[in-house]
Amino acid sequence: MVDEFLKKKGSKDSIEVLLNPxxxxxxxxxxxxxxxxxxxxxxxxxxxxxxxxxxxxxxxxIASLIISISLLKSLNIPYEVYIPSKEEDPHGISHKVIxxxxxxxxxxxxxxxxxxxxxxxxxxAQENGMDVLILDHHRYGHSYDSFLFIHPKKGxxxxxxxxxxxxxxxxxxxxxxxxxxxxxxxRENPDEIILSACGILADRVPLIGDNLFIVKKAxxxxxxxxxxxxxxxxxxxxxEPSLWSFVSSFSALTSREGKSLLLYLFEDGDISxxxxxxxxxxxxxxxxxxxxxxxxxxxxxxxxxxxxxxLVVDKNIRLRSLGWIANVLKRKYxxxxxxxxxxxxxxxxxxxxSFPPISIYNAFNRIxxxxxxxxxxxxxxxxxxxxxxxxxxxxxxxxxxxKEKEKNWKEKVDILINGxxxxxxxxxxxxxxxxxxxxxxxxxxxxxxxRKSFGGQIYGIPAENGIYDMVLSIDENGGRVFWKSKQTE
Ligand SMILES: [Mn+2]
Numbered sequence: 001m002v003d004e005f006l007k008k009k010g011s012k013d014s015i016e017v018l019l020n021p022x023x024x025x026x027x028x029x030x031x032x033x034x035x036x037x038x039x040x041x042x043x044x045x046x047x048x049x050x051x052x053x054x055x056x057x058x059x060x061x062i063a064s065l066i067i068s069i070s071l072l073k074s075l076n077i078p079y080e081v082y083i084p085s086k087e088e089d090p091h092g093i094s095h096k097v098i099x100x101x102x103x104x105x106x107x108x109x110x111x112x113x114x115x116x117x118x119x120x121x122x123x124x125a126q127e128n129g130m131d132v133l134i135l136d137h138h139r140y141g142h143s144y145d146s147f148l149f150i151h152p153k154k155g156x157x158x159x160x161x162x163x164x165x166x167x168x169x170x171x172x173x174x175x176x177x178x179x180x181x182x183x184x185x186x187r188e189n190p191d192e193i194i195l196s197a198c199g200i201l202a203d204r205v206p207l208i209g210d211n212l213f214i215v216k217k218a219x220x221x222x223x224x225x226x227x228x229x230x231x232x233x234x235x236x237x238x239x240e241p242s243l244w245s246f247v248s249s250f251s252a253l254t255s256r257e258g259k260s261l262l263l264y265l266f267e268d269g270d271i272s273x274x275x276x277x278x279x280x281x282x283x284x285x286x287x288x289x290x291x292x293x294x295x296x297x298x299x300x301x302x303x304x305x306x307x308x309x310x311l312v313v314d315k316n317i318r319l320r321s322l323g324w325i326a327n328v329l330k331r332k333y334x335x336x337x338x339x340x341x342x343x344x345x346x347x348x349x350x351x352x353x354s355f356p357p358i359s360i361y362n363a364f365n366r367i368x369x370x371x372x373x374x375x376x377x378x379x380x381x382x383x384x385x386x387x388x389x390x391x392x393x394x395x396x397x398x399x400x401x402x403k404e405k406e407k408n409w410k411e412k413v414d415i416l417i418n419g420x421x422x423x424x425x426x427x428x429x430x431x432x433x434x435x436x437x438x439x440x441x442x443x444x445x446x447x448x449x450x451r452k453s454f455g456g457q458i459y460g461i462p463a464e465n466g467i468y469d470m471v472l473s474i475d476e477n478g479g480r481v482f483w484k485s486k487q488t489e
Contacts, residue, residue: 001425002428004282005065005385009414014422015182016425017209018208020112020432021208021213021216022367026169030155031150031152031154031169032151032249033148034170034173037133037150038170038174038203040131041133042073042164045077045130045202049077049108050077050079050105050106051072051080051108051109052130053069053110054084054093054097054111054112055063055081056080056163057085057086059164059198059203059251059253060162060164061252062083062197062250062432063163063199063250064113064199065081065083065196068079068135068191070189070266071170076293079110080106081259083260083265084097086319086349087319088344090341091114091373091375092117092373092375093111093118094118094121098121098124106130108130110133111135111136111225112167113138116136117138117375118276118373125130126147131147133147134211136149136150136151136163137151137152137205138376138377139361152166155425158211160206160208160209162207163203164196164199164203165199165200168185168192168319177205180403180408185385186217193217193221193223194221194227194230194243195229196214198247201244202251206434207436208434208455210393219243229241231271232275235275237279249281251291252281252284253281261277265278291318292320292321295318295325298326299312302314306394306398308401309397310336311339311340312325313348313390315342316342318341322349322382323339326351326352327338327353330353330434336360337354338359338360347386348386349383349385350384350393352382354379355482356378356379356437356438357473358401358404358405359404360378360380360401361376362378362404363397364397364400366404370392370393370396371384371385372386373384378434409471409483410441416440416441417440417441418442419446419449425440425453425479429478432474437475438474439472439474440479443469447462458472458480459481460478460480462481462484464486467488469484470482471487
């Protein structure tokens with residue numbers, strides 16, 4: 001049943017293989033447009049063209065960016081980098097960044113971990129003579145054929161890659177064509193593998209299959225004390241880094257004037273300067289945590305708890321903390337949470353977090369006419385909205401989230417299990433632990449049995465015995481009863 005479900009979700013491998021990916025990464029050429037993208041970059045190299053790189057300002061985006069810079073360096077392609085700031089710039093590709101790129105004489109655009117929702121801006125870039133390559137793993141609604149677009153769900157590869165993992169596969173694809181194998185990258189590019197793993201962990205994509213493979217390799221590299229990242233961290237702090245220490249330090253990074261401190265660790269230059277940069281990154285980590293907590297306290301003052309969601313709107317909340325705060329509130333109230341604050345360019349920006357089976361992406365999609373732009377994943381999505389539309393948001397969103405909940409649960413959940421197959425829940429909870437967020441409909445379940453077998457892993461089991469239908473929301477913390485109905489005995 002679980003394997004059937006995985007197949008339906010686009011995975012070729014069984015759950016055993018996904019949980020223990022021992023051998024190799026899946027072939028980069030399973031992804032549509034990946035080979036074409038390498039040919040495209042080779043052509044750009046031949047013509048001496050210059051790239052405009054745009055990346056999402058988070059761990060995954062910046063990891064993708066640095067890995068892709070390694071690829072461009074292998075191809076001798078010059079580049080300019082712009083990482084839009086969450087505090088000041090529109091999300092992803094914008095007119096502002098394109099104009100900046102034109103001033104810098106760039107000839108083509110390469111967007112990482114962003115871009116797929118920016119259809120108008122892509123068109124604007126093309127009208128200005130730029131070819132476009134997008135590498136993104138966010139949800140997308142339309143089919144695009146006027147530009148190159150690599151996405152984990154396009155093609156027959158492993159469908160749950162982070163952008164950083166997809167970037168590593170693009171890099172790997174280039175090396176395969178040059179006659180090299182993964183061991184070559186493992187030896188020669190340890191930092192790219194570590195960064196790819198950091199993006200995977202920070203973005204909380206499912207830790208199975210290729211993602212798990214990359215994380216395991218990164219841990220081995222750190223154990224072997226290899227790479228610049230290891231060396232700089234170890235010499236600057238006198239401590240042994242773990243993969244998680246990299247994730248937590250680098251995730252706090254913010255971009256300034258389109259650049260990130262992390263980039264400087266990978267530019268040519270002397271090691272003592274790089275150690276300085278790393279120490280500054282560690283300071284920023286502390287500061288960022290402090291600012292996020294302050295913003296959370298502020299948010300608590302303005303919290304509006306409704307029947308179906310939690311909403312916070314306040315001008316002074318730090319934009320970089322919106323997602324983090326929404327996540328804290330979602331967990332606390334076990335309701336979809338939306339936090340909205342004000343950006344310097346006069347636009348309001350919101351982040352929403354929810355849990356399976358409630359797709360906040362779908363809820364936003366239904367009211368997208370209100371937004372300047374929006375995008376993300378099912379359980380983590382963001383938007384921007386003009387002041388004059390903000391006043392309609394709460395009513396419209398309420399309606400939309402209600403519609404999301406009115407659906408027939410049995411059809412809406414990811415997987416359906418009946419009482420005779422209760423043992424299959426074991427595998428499903430295991431997937432949950434691996435960041436595989438999913439929902440499960442349990443049909444005709446004896447509560448006593450459920451409690452006996454899964455009592456420590458499922459929360460909110462009804463106290464009263466009997467036979468129930470219920471919906472579980474499953475994440476890394478286990479299962480949680482989201483909806484229940486007692487059946488006649
Ligand atoms: Mn990402």
